[in-house]
Structures are given as structure tokens and as C-alpha cells.
Amino acid sequence: MPTIKVFDVNSLYPNLMVANNILDAYGFVSGSNIKNEEKYLQELLCIETNNEADLTYWNNFAKGRFAGRIFGTLFWFGLYDEIVKYKWFITTKRFTNHEMNGQDLLNLIQNKNIIVTPNGLLTNGNQLSILLEKTLVEWIKMRDIYKAKAKQGDQVADLIQYATKLAMNSMYGVFGTDSFPFYNIYIAEAITITGQYISLTASALINRYIQTKNINDLSVNIDDFINARKKFDANTQFIMYNDTDSFFVYDKYDILHEDVLNNSVLPLVYTYAHRFATNTYKQKVLPHYPKVKLEFVGDSAFGTGVKKRYFLYNSQTDEYKLAGFLNRQNPDFLNEYLINLFKRICRGEVKLTMLEHIIKTELTSMLKDYKANLDLTTLRDISGVVAWKTATLTSNDLISILKAAKNKSEAEKILKSIAPHIFGMLLYNLIVGPVFSYGSRGLSLKGKYSLKFLNELSNKLRQHLPLDIVMLVVNKAKNASLIVVEDSDEAINFVQNYVVGLEQEYVNKFVKSIKDML
Template structure:
């Protein structure tokens, strides 16, 4: 028996038979392919069988499985996976509902055998052409374990003048391999023409046999460009563990990552791994991420690759290698492969699909439904209906002492578990479990609450393994959104609204109970409340926080049982103590600003939603706000600090902090009605192709940092637009203003003239 990690589940058709192919890496370090013959199928209701047979003759099998309405279903077999879609279309034209008729064929096999990421393989094998072991019809069973995968980082350089790929480098954590065109460079393989270079690159990937290929923007640039050049030279673009070609699924939006399908391998884009699972950055350039994670920078070279290839090919290879190395080390440092493997182990999805919340939900729910003898509906789509979000209470603006922050632990998953919320238990009949939006749920055994409780229990056990804990948190928190998405087979806006309605209800009820205890709730947002403790010191505030936590949790234990007849899983946690706390006003309004606050915790200022954490404000504003808040919280001289900041700004000492960074979300030509400052700056560059523009405000308007020379910075702009609004939002609580402090003149009020 041998343990293996499934890197890529797919299928192949040989003759008139369909084989599931499971590619991966074994615990002994060898690569493998398991071949299992399997039949495509889906379900229809037994009462629709005769009508279906009138449309087309097919093989079927009667089962004991039931749909959600407890009707018996029949298993309909087809010859090929593509026949499922065709037959479903014909049946649905005749009002015959089809169940589970949209599950990817390889995943159908995995679901049916309850296989996730790791398997035990029993059986004979032979050596394959591009894999070490090929198992034909082995016995497979689900397993667990950590199996190391082989990761290879890749980067290419393109000569824009000739359109050729002129340099390609690889790095696997131990060694480099570089290929360069028409130049002799020590340590690199020199090729006389591009075709030979591409052939050698392909050969190297196949020989190294990585499970995962990584890079930065590696799919949308490197792989897409390589495909184009392979095609030009009539070289088959088969870089995988079979001779089948590479397929792309390209996304135009930065929100969704493109995918590439290479048999037996995964291609993971470091840029999206960092964005989705690791860090929020000002921009997602490799240089930015490398500096943030590793404290390193890309090597600086001339932008003209043609010129650098001719003048200094050694530098080009060094530059190319460094990029491949940086990507590898960022991913290693942030443990992003380990995290993806944990996600795959929990969801049963391949590594480049683990972020898919609908796919994760499907994988977990369908497996458990199968064990219960229940078949699930196919995706129907439809129009998305509005789902009301969480409650955000009106903030009571001001500056407070000893404020307590309480959070419900995993609020929406806890509500699902407590209230037995499930597509299976949703009912039009009146039951004891009634959501505030008037939706009812049965108390019978459900599937989704079981999944959540199992994940919660698993999360407790892996407290010491951050990657696994974080993976479970992401998966659980995605379930609510899935139910409100028409692309989910269980889409039901009433269920999604029931979850958020319960959330709003419990936040209000918690606020009411805390205030009955004699404490003031000054703000609440979705799953958290902020409470003024009335304490004289930190020690007293801590005791009050723990007492409130216990009282509320004791209350819910009895309240849930009495009112809904279910077990309570709601848990309020005393999360933080702020010695000083600031809730700002909305500018020009006598109302608190939602989702914006700051608090002092020891020597650190915790800031949420204010200018300090927003990308479109300058470093000047961020530094000024942080320091000003700290001085106010610590009762230090903030007036002198304000004056000194203005003086230093005017004298040019703060010029390095004046850069605006703004995202450009569409083509510059499409800005027609209005032209924002960042677009004006970008247009001045002529060949701007980036996602983020950096610019400063000058006497002549916005100027990109690349064009800065002797232009005069508009310091008054920064005083009025960056410093003054931040200062005034805080000074208003001391009956002072920025202008008054800077000019040392008190502003006249109506009373001065009476």
C-alpha cells in the first residue's frame, strides 16, 4: 500500500470507455497516475421514468435514494460525460427534473468514494512515460497525511522588439536553471534560436516533473505568451504528465484568477495566492510583495529587454533568476502551498479551486448527502434576489475610556448550527424554529449544521496549526454567501436572509441585555458590540469584560432552548480592551461614522476604516493621523505636533510622504464624463499599463512620480486636503480647529458678537 496526494483529478476516453485519472505525488517521492473505469450518471424521479424513456432509450438503475421532497429517484447512466448535459437538456425541455446532472465527472468519482486530497493506493503498477508509476484499477481508499509536493518557480523575459522569449529561469528552492537566447552566459544554457529554447524549456519541465508550477502573473502572462510562441513554432504545448495539450480559462478581471489545465500538474499564481490568502497590499507588483514579505527588492534593470540582452546578458539572467527566486520564497515564507494543501484536504478540491466557495460547499454537502441516501438538485441559476446584510448600529460618536469589544465567534456558521438551517430543513410549514424574516426550519437531522459542527470541532483541535485553522475559518464563513448565490444548486434567498435576520436579531438582543446590566453600547457591527465599561482602570475593565461575556453566554444557553428547542452554539467572546477609544463624526453631519474607529491598546493604536488604513490617502496623512491619535490618547501635546507637521511640510522635509496611490480600474480612454486626478496623472505617462498610478499634486495639477523634476509641489493642497480634515475630525471633541491651532487665532463664533 502507498499513500498519495491527488494533485489533479481528470478523465480520459479510451475506445468507448471512460477512465477517471488521478495524478499526484506518492509518499516515497515518486509521481503517480491511477486509472479507474467509471460510468457517468445523474438522477431523475422514479415517477418520471416512463416519460423519460419515451424521449430516449437509456440504461437505468432503481435506487433507494430520495430527493429533498422524499420522492424516490432512478439513476440514469450515459456512455460519455458529455451525454449527461445533452440528456439533461432533452429531459428538462419536457419538464423532467434532473438531479446532480452538472457535477464534473472526475469529482463525481471522488464524491462517491468520499476521497479528498490524500488516498491509500493498493494494486499493481507499471512505469509510465511521464509518471513514475501507473496504477490500473487499484483499490483506493480515503486517507490522511502530509505528503511533500515538488514546487518549481518560473519566470520568462520577452524582447518586445522581436517578440521572442529570450530568457527563461526556474528555481526550486535549491537550484536555478536558466535558458538564454543567442548569448553565452556562465551557468545558463545558450540556444541559437527561439524554437530550440522553447523545446529545452518543455524538456526541462517534463524532466523535473513538478507537481506545482508557480510564478507572478504566471498564467495571464508567462503561460499565455509561451502558448503563443509554441504555436508559432508548431511545437505541441504539452507540459504535463500526459501528451494532452494545455487548456486555459482566462479571466479579464483582477478579482478572479485565470486557470490553466496541465495534466498532472497545478499552476498557481503567486500574485493571487498572496492577495487571496496572505496580505492586503497597496499594489500586487512582485517588488511590493517581495519587500513586504522578505524585505527584498527586484533587481533594477533597464526596461528595454532588447537593449539589456545585447549590452549585459549576464544582468538579464540575474534579473530573471531573482524574479523566480522571489516568487518561490514569498510563497514559502507565507506557507501558501501548505495552506492550499490544507484547504484541499478539507474540501476535496484541487489546489487551484480551493478558493471557490460554491465548489467547496458542493464538495462537502454532496458527499454527506450521498451517505444519507439523499440526492441534490442540479444548478438552476435564476435571478439574484437581494439579501439584507448584517446590522450596523448608529455609532455614538466621541472619545471614551476603557471600551470593551465583544465578538460572536463565527456568527453566521453558529446561527446555521443553532437554528438547524439547511436547504433540507427549509419548510413552508410552521415550526418552532422561526427566523425573524418569517422563514421556518424543521428540527429533523440536517446536513449543513453537521458539516459546520465538524469543522468547528476540527478547528479547536488544530489551534496550533495556523494554516489549517485559517482554512477552516474561510470555508465556514463562505457558506452563508453561497446560499444567496444563484450559481449554487441550493440557492435560496429566503434561507440567506434568514441567517442575516437572525444575526441582526441577536446583535440587538445582546445590546439590550448588556444595557440592562448597566453598561452603554456605543456601537455595533454585524457580529460585534463596543461597550463602555465604566471602569477606573484596565484591571477592573478586564473583570467587567469577562463578567459580561459569561452573563450573555449563560443567557443564550437557556434562551435558545426555551424559544427554539435547539442546542445553542452562539458564543460571545470578550475580544479586546481599549484604554481610549475614538468614534468619529461624519463630516458636516451630527451623526457617527459607521465602520470607522480607533483605540489605544497599550502602546499601540488600533485603527479601522480611517484614513490611516486607506490606500487612497498619502503616507503623510497616515503618519499624521496615527501620531495625532496617539498623542490625544496619551494626553500629550498634540497642538505643537500639528504646527510642527505643517512647518516641516512647507519646508520640503516631508516630500517623500506626499505620493498618492490610486487604482486604475478601466482603460484611460473610457474616462469621458469626468477625469479624476489619478487618470490625469496616468495619461501624462503615455504608455501607462499598470493597475496603480503614483502621483503628487503640484501647482500645475497631478503629476506622475516618474515625471517629477523641478515641478513645484502644492503644499497648500496637502494642508487643506490631507492634514486639516484628519485633525478637525478629532479636534471637534475639544472645541478646537486645525486653522485655529495653525494660525494661533481662535475662530469667531456668534457669541463673540452678542
């Protein structure tokens, strides 16, 4: 039975930096005698200039320095016959330049046990850099330890593993920053381009394995690599989506498993790049070869083909994996509606041609129900507030505190910690704006105040106005006009229209964003 599987690559950039000894470079291929390097590389990678997908790939990949990319690609796929046809210019790490014919360069690479990255960086394949051993290798080990503790519920360990992840990832970013003392664009590109080549080469191998169902019929070749860029096809192209550290695979025969990938498929990725590295070196960095973990198994999917925008669904367990569609500014009920809508699409209950009509119809109905269910007693209590001096906490303080909250849970804790009568007064100020304000005072022209009133108001607000609505009001508070409350009915109408109006604004944006996605 076909399945859709999501595999995540483990710490790809830090591990490929170690595997390719990226900080111990002899030099890089900086030029060649190829007449038109850009055209040669386009033809080598079969870039069709009238194909939008090809052009997108090319524009992300081709940033000049074509000679290095040509040499690295030829070497990555073992096309040595092409390499020997040309002369190549090598710039050493001391920035001296040397011209070599292709055969002499290949001999040098073999004799010196050199690793070649896809952008033409030449690194030491004899011994791992001490700097890498003392930084990335140790950090990777440390992160694995704390990740294991975090899985057992240790929140401090989770923070440490996350901080370690940020430190590891910053190692590759700094080399592309010209203010960094050791700035080197060739090292920076060696990391990112090698990541791209690993992703596409692995995709090519996965495609080949699912097509042939033969683990012994796998090889790294440029034709399969080029085909891996093509759009998903249930018969020939089984990669639904990939980026540098994840694969979404249509496993037509349900034969692709973690052990198959980690033990048989992914070790082939470095077949040619590490061909001349010593066996001792390869054994040392073997733990840093690409490894994946199965993150999700589903039976249907919905997506746009745009990076990080997809919905995967398992109809048997009702589990899903989603990215790119939800908006953190949306109220919870909108995001919940979207998730349920995608489930219905995956189950075949909603036709895409009717999607816009269905969304507008259903959400309009939901808004009517929402407005009808607003507790009029609560709204009258809001309008009944006359005045309250908070002494230590103002409406502006509450805005600042809520905006500083790291997440919804923290914001809820903050709200619960505020005395109920103060919370009621502050929220009233946020919703209608004080008619007269001086310091932390707020007034309405009619109504009666009592401490009991404010306590009841606070409890009802917590019950009937969920936090996401409160946050919407907070974010809009400074733009709201001051309202003169002539009587309680006017206050009720204002609160109803203002809160529901905010909802309607987000519904309209929501419908437009879905329409744009399609």
C-alpha cells in the first residue's frame, strides 16, 4: 500500500562540515580554459532557460565562480574524462595561483588524499581538523546527550540542546559574512552547495530504489541527479518535496525505511567526493555521513509546491503534519478551521474548485454564531465600569507585558496573576478606550461601579473572551478611537462590532491567503 513518508536529516550542515573537513582546505578551483563556463555548466546540469523550475534552481545555484562549480560537479559524479579535457586554475589557501591540466590535477587529488566539494573546494582527506574536533564534533555529541534528556521531560536540557544547535548552525553562516575575520566565500558556498547536492543525490537514489526495488542497483550518476529536480510524478518521480534537511517521499510500495536509507542508500552519497580520502579518515567521519529519522507516515497530502507549505494526513490515526499555512496572528478558531478543512480535502470531501466558496460560506456562518454567543450580561458588565485606579499597573503596562510574553501559555499565566478587578478594568480600557484618561484612570459616563461588579466582569471575560481575542484587541488598542459611552447599549454595540469586526478582518485575509496559495 502506498504511503507518504517524511524523513528529517540529522544536523545536516554541522555534520557535512565535519565529513568534508571543511575548515582544512588546501585551496579551491578558481578558473579554467573553458570558453563559456556559464553555458557549459547550464548544459552540464540540463538547465532549460524556458523552464520556471529550472530557472529558479539556477538562480539559487549560479552566483558566479563557475569554474569551481563545474569541476566540483564533474568530480562529484566521477566524470573524470571531462575533467582531463581542460586546464584548471587552482588558488591555494595562501592565495598563490597555479595552472594545471586535468590529469595532473586528478593525480594531485589522489596522491594528496583530497576531498572535493561540489563548488570546487579542495580539503584535507588525511586527518580531521583539530578545530572541528574541538568544536563541532564535541557539540554534536553534547547535543545528542541533552536531546535524549529533553525527551524525558528535562526542560533545561531542551534549552541547552537548542542553544547548542544555534551555535553549530552559526559556524557555517559566519564564513559568508564579510565582517567575519576569516571570511571565505568558497568555504561558505562549500557548505550550502554540498547540502544541496546531498539532498538531490539522496533524492535520486531514493527514486532509483523505489523504481527498481533493488538495493544493489544503486549508483551516483548525474542523470538521476538531474531528474531529481523534476516535479512529483506518482510513477517516476517519488520525491514530493525536499529541502536541504528533509524529504517527503511517495513510497509507492512501502519499502523505504530508516535502516534502508541509513545503511544502504545515504552512504553512497559521498561515493566520488571521498573517493581518495584515506580509509582511516573515512572511518572517523562515518558517523557524520547523512542520516535520517522517520518523522511522519501518512496516506494523503495537500500542498502548493512552495517551500515549507504542505499538509500531510494519516486518515487511520487522524494525525497530521503541517507547515506554512497557519498564521500566528489568526485567532485559534481560524487555524483550527483550516486544519479541519485540509483533513476534509484529503478525505475527498471537499473539491478544490469549490474551496473559496466553501470557506467564505462556512466562516461567515461561524462569525454569526460567534457574535450570537457573546454573553450580553458580560457586555453590560463592561459598560457598567465607572472608574478604577490601578495604583501600580496601567493599560499600557498590560500591553507591554502581553507583547513580551514568549508564547500563549506564558501570556495566560500573566493574565491569571493579575487581580481580577484590575484585569477587568484594564481590559475595559483596552476594548473601548477611556473616555477620560489621566494616568491609569478610566471612565464611562453611565453605569455603576462596585468591587463585586469588577470581579464578576473579570471572571466572565476570562470565560467568554479567549486569549487570542484579547491579544487582537491589545494589538489594535492604540489605533482604536476613543469612545464616549452615552449609555450601556452603546457600549455593548461597540464591543460586539469591534471584536467581531476584528474577526471579520482576519477572515477576509484568511480567504485571500488561501486563494493566493491555490
